[in-house]
Amino acid sequence: MKRRDFLLSSGAAALGLAAAGRLLAQGPATQELVIQKAAYRFRDSITQGLVSLSPDAPPPVLRGRVGKPMRLAVTNQTPDYTAMHWHGLRIPNAMDGVPYLTQMPIAPGETFTYDFTPPDAGTYWYHPHCMTMAQMAHGLTGMMVIEEDSDTGFDSEETLNLRDFRLADDGSFLPYYTARGAARGGTHGNVLTTNWDQDPVYDHTAGSLVRLRIANTDTTRIYRLHLGAAQARIIAWDGHPVRQLLALPSADAPLYLGPGQRVDFALRMPEGEGQDVSVIAELPGRKTRIMAQLRSIGASLARDLRDLPPLPENPVALPDLDRADMLEFVFGWTPEGGAPNDGLCGSLGYSFWSINRTPWAGDAATGTGPLAVLKRGKSYVLRLRNESPNLHPIHLHGLVFVPIRSNRRALPPLLTDTALLLKDEVIDIALVADNPGDWAFHCHVIEHQKTGLAGYIRVT
Structure with a gap:
């Protein structure tokens, strides 16, 4: 998406969000999250130059409750741009925190407020999706717990x-x-x-x-x-x-x-x-x-x-394999070089990796279309093929899938958002495309993501 197009569409969205904000005036309390420089003692000396939500502590565990609205106001007090992604949460696309895809990066001194209602209980986490490698490597990763609405029996x-x-x-x-x-x-x-x-x-x-x-x-x-x-x-x-x-x-x-x-x-x-x-x-x-x-x-x-009673199930739609279309994605090295255009969100300066033999052009690149377009409500099987000797944890934003087969091992059918591909492994995953939007799809070895192993899937 071109920046002008994004600003025009986001301006309309902002009006809708402002109206929603007035309606939610008596709703959830805002959690103020300030991204800032930090220092911490790891060994015998204090390490400066960390990035956290506190000047002298790791990012805290953020807590919410399933089905209850959350409002997280993220203020950027670092000299770099940023954006916050809530890993694993099936929330509206506009709240997913991916720069140029769902929002513009948060500039130094700016605040972006994320409003969403988590539909699923469980263990999740948060991290920046702009200056991703630098800010994560310097500490900005924290856990998020969405609590069940009933007693789970633990002490x-x-x-x-x-x-x-x-x-x-x-x-x-x-x-x-x-x-x-x-x-x-x-x-x-x-x-x-x-x-x-x-x-x-x-x-x-x-x-x-x-x-x-x-x-x-x-x-x-x-x-x-x-x-x-x-x-x-x-x-x-x-x-x-x-x-x-x-x-x-x-x-x-x-x-x-x-x-x-x-x-x-x-x-x-x-x-x-x-x-x-x-x-x-x-x-x-x-x-x-x-x-x-x-x-x-x-x-x-x-x-x-x-x-202990069984944990309550999350409301995840299960795919209909008899009616599912199959799409294939190949993960491997890139056949061409060049540095990605990551705009305000940082580039490592290389292209080493690719999906379907095309490296990600970068967060801010124009004219980059989706890897695939899925119809809302339809079931799909995605074949994930690793053509490299390295392992790749492949993460899909906004959706939940279930592994159904592998050419190398038996996989239990566990609902997930991240599939770890072994060397030369092919895994078929199944999902229902039930959350509309443009959803980032990438390797979570961040060096792989930032050097080409990334893209997005569109759900109409």
Whole structure:
């Protein structure tokens, strides 16, 4: 979309939003979110130049309730442009936070207010979609919890935001990407954190039932996770309840959690004071790493996992495979070079990757059409073909899909918004195109996204 066309259409939309704002004057309280520079102690020194919603803390867990309106006023106090995306939420297209596709970037000193009503409960997260690599690599990733409208039976909750940083010994930032990394699997950080801390310990009552929410908000790293010595089960995946019993991850069969993906566990705390449950990461080429520990304290509550009721289902339409059309998308290297035109939202200066052998021309490029046009209300099967040796977590905004087959492994039919493609893997996913708009479709290894592996799908 040309900038002039966007401004004309957004002006009309603004009038509608203003009217809606007057009607909602007695509605939800506005949550004020200020994107700003921050500092934090990771090792023995304080790291300056972070980006957060607080001057000295990681981005907070934002909370809402299913079916209840939310109003989030995002003010940009950095010198760069930005925009905020609410990863996994099926909300109106105008609130999705993708610059040039759904809104103009938020300039320094400006405020953009996001108004939406989340239709689904679950674990989600938020991050910028303008200056994406720079701002995410410097800390601007946070978790979002949309609570159910009924009691889920837990005694407490823990949220774990997994991500790493690239820091020198003195705490200063190393370059947040490399051309070599962008052209391969991505550039890993060297300081692994959970909620910006290393090896944190969180206390919960002995014998209690804890809802453990884990999100991978990293720009690159794929975690292979399992829980040490725990009574637990997986209850939700990428925000949506799991209706079948899934094998608990182990050291021999860890759970792969790619950038953008989330998993919820129901966990029973150990009986004894001081006993703990470890969240363990198996990292290729590195020592096994304990990302966090949950420690039992106090007298036991003697709860049982069987006390928990099933999580209420989210109102997701299931695809009709007998009437579904198939579309194919090929993810791989780009056959041509050139730097994307990302306007005010930053470019890494390279094109390494492509969808359907065409690299994304950039956020601000004109004349770039959708990868596909889907008819509203119709079912589709999208064939995702990875023609590279690298892994790609493919994320689709605004819609929910279900994997139905893979050429490399058995995939449980879990509702999701992000599919992790293995080397040479072909995955068929099915969905109902029930949310109109232009929806970003990209790899969530941000170096891949910003060097060509991106586009959008239009739902009419």
